[in-house]
Amino acid sequence: MEPILWEWINALARWLHVITAIAWIGSSFYFIHLDASLRRRAGAPAGTAGDAWQIHGGGFYHMTKYMVAPPQLPEDLTWFKWESYATWLSGFFLMCVLYYRGADLFLIDQDVLALAPWQAVAISAGALVAGWVAYDLMCKSPLGRNDGALALAGFAMLVATAWAMTRLFSGRGAMLQVGALMATMMACNVFMIIIPNQRRTVAAMLRGEAPDPALGKTAKQRSLHNNYLTLPVVFLMLSNHYPLVSSTRYNWVMVALVLVAGTAIRHFFNSRHAGKPTPWWSWGIAAAAMLGCVWLSTMGPAQGDAAATVPTKVGFNQVEEIVATRCSMCHAAQPVWDGIATPPRGVVLEGDGIRRHAQQIRLQAGFSSAMPPANVTGITPGERALLAAWPGDTK
Ligand code: HEC
Structure with missing residues (x-):
C-alpha cells in the first residue's frame, strides 16, 4: 500500500x-x-x-x-x-x-x-x-x-x-x-x-x-x-529524464552553456517585442551552446575512469551477465530491492527484455552513469565501457 x-x-x-x-x-x-x-x-x-x-x-x-x-x-x-x-x-x-x-x-x-x-x-x-x-x-x-x-x-x-x-x-x-x-x-x-x-x-x-x-x-x-x-531552470528541471545531460562527465559545463543559450533566446524575444532590430544572431549563439552540450555529452559517464578500455566485440552473454549482477535486483518482474515494488518505469531487464531495452541500457548505464542509481550495485567503468560498445543487436 x-x-x-x-x-x-x-x-x-x-x-x-x-x-x-x-x-x-x-x-x-x-x-x-x-x-x-x-x-x-x-x-x-x-x-x-x-x-x-x-x-x-x-x-x-x-x-x-x-x-x-x-x-x-x-x-x-x-x-x-x-x-x-x-x-x-x-x-x-x-x-x-x-x-x-x-x-x-x-x-x-x-x-x-x-x-x-x-x-x-x-x-x-x-x-x-x-x-x-x-x-x-x-x-x-x-x-x-x-x-x-x-x-x-x-x-x-x-x-x-x-x-x-x-x-x-x-x-x-x-x-x-x-x-x-x-x-x-x-x-x-x-x-x-x-x-x-x-x-x-x-x-x-x-x-x-x-x-x-x-x-x-x-x-x-x-x-x-x-x-x-526562466529557460535554464526549466531545462534543469527536465534534465533528470535525460541521462546524457544529468549523468555525463561535463554536466556542470552544460549548466554554463544552457545559461548562455537561455539568455540568448530571451534576448531575441525581448529585443523583438521592444521593437528593436531583431537579433537573429541570438539563435546562432543558442545553437552553438546546445551543440556544445551535445558534444560534451559524448565524453562518457560522470563517474569512473574515462580511459576504461573499450572492447571491440561485445557478446550478448557478457551484457546479460552485467545486467544480472548490476540491474536485475530492481529491474526484474519481481524486484528484490527493498522499497521497489514494481520494476521501475516498467523496465524489466530479463531475457528478451534486455534486447528490447538495448538503447536505453546503453544510454542509462554505458554512455552515462545515471543507472544504477547512486551506483548501489557497484558497476565498474569497464562494464560501462562494455555496455556502451554493445551494438544492441548481437546474439
Ligand atoms: C536500486 C535499484 C535500481 C538498479 C540496481 C537499477 N535501476 Fe534502473 N531504475 C531504477 C529506478 C528507481 C528508476 C526510475 C527512475 C526515475 O523515476 O527517474 C529506473 C529507471 C531505469 C530506466 C528507465 C529510464 C527512463 O527514464 O525511462 C532504465 C532504462 C534503467 N533504469 C536501466 C537500468 C540499468 C541498465 C541498470 C543496471 C546497469 C539499472 N537500471 C539498475 C532503479 C534501479
Whole structure:
C-alpha cells in the first residue's frame, strides 16, 4: 500500500508543480512582453510610461503603464505573487518527496561522496539558503549598480555551484539542486524584493506621499534576472529524464552553456517585442551552446575512469551477465530491492527484455552513469565501457 500512496503523492505534486509553473512563467512572459511593447504616444496622460493595444479572446485591451504609480490608488488591484509562491512550494515539496525521501538513490552517489541521507539533505537545503543570500548580497553590493558586471558575477556563481554540487551529489541530484537554487532565487526575488517594494509603494501612496522610484527600479532589476533564468531552470528541471545531460562527465559545463543559450533566446524575444532590430544572431549563439552540450555529452559517464578500455566485440552473454549482477535486483518482474515494488518505469531487464531495452541500457548505464542509481550495485567503468560498445543487436 505504501509505495502506491507515495507514487500518487509524487504524481499529484508534480501535476500541481507543472500547473503553477505554467501560471508563473506564463504571467511573467506576458508582463515582460507587455513592458517591452509599451509605446509612448502623443497626448498620453502625465505620469504614464506608455501604452499598448492588444487583442485576445474576442476583445480589445488597452494597457497603460504608470511610472511610478497612478495619481490615485485604484480600488481593486491585482497582485501577481501566488503563481510564484505556489511554484516554489510545490517544487520544494516534490524535491522532498523524491530527492530527500529517496536521498540514498537519487541525491547521493557513493562513487562521488559517501554521505549519509541526513547530511545530503542538510547540504542541499543549506546550499539553497546560502545561494540565495550570496546572490542577494551581490545585488545589494556596488556590483548591483552595473547590470552587466552583476550578470557575469551571477553566472560565475551559478557555474561554480554546479561544479561544487557535482562533487557532492549524483549527477541528477546535482543538476536538480542547481535548478532548485535558480528557482529559489527567482521566488525569493518575488517574495523578498519585488512584492515588498510594491507594498512600500502602495503604503507611501496611502500616506499621501510620492513613492520612491528606487523601489520600482530594484524590483525591475530582479524581475529581469527572473526573466533570463526562466529557460535554464526549466531545462534543469527536465534534465533528470535525460541521462546524457544529468549523468555525463561535463554536466556542470552544460549548466554554463544552457545559461548562455537561455539568455540568448530571451534576448531575441525581448529585443523583438521592444521593437528593436531583431537579433537573429541570438539563435546562432543558442545553437552553438546546445551543440556544445551535445558534444560534451559524448565524453562518457560522470563517474569512473574515462580511459576504461573499450572492447571491440561485445557478446550478448557478457551484457546479460552485467545486467544480472548490476540491474536485475530492481529491474526484474519481481524486484528484490527493498522499497521497489514494481520494476521501475516498467523496465524489466530479463531475457528478451534486455534486447528490447538495448538503447536505453546503453544510454542509462554505458554512455552515462545515471543507472544504477547512486551506483548501489557497484558497476565498474569497464562494464560501462562494455555496455556502451554493445551494438544492441548481437546474439
Ligand atoms: C536500486 C535499484 C535500481 C538498479 C540496481 C537499477 N535501476 Fe534502473 N531504475 C531504477 C529506478 C528507481 C528508476 C526510475 C527512475 C526515475 O523515476 O527517474 C529506473 C529507471 C531505469 C530506466 C528507465 C529510464 C527512463 O527514464 O525511462 C532504465 C532504462 C534503467 N533504469 C536501466 C537500468 C540499468 C541498465 C541498470 C543496471 C546497469 C539499472 N537500471 C539498475 C532503479 C534501479
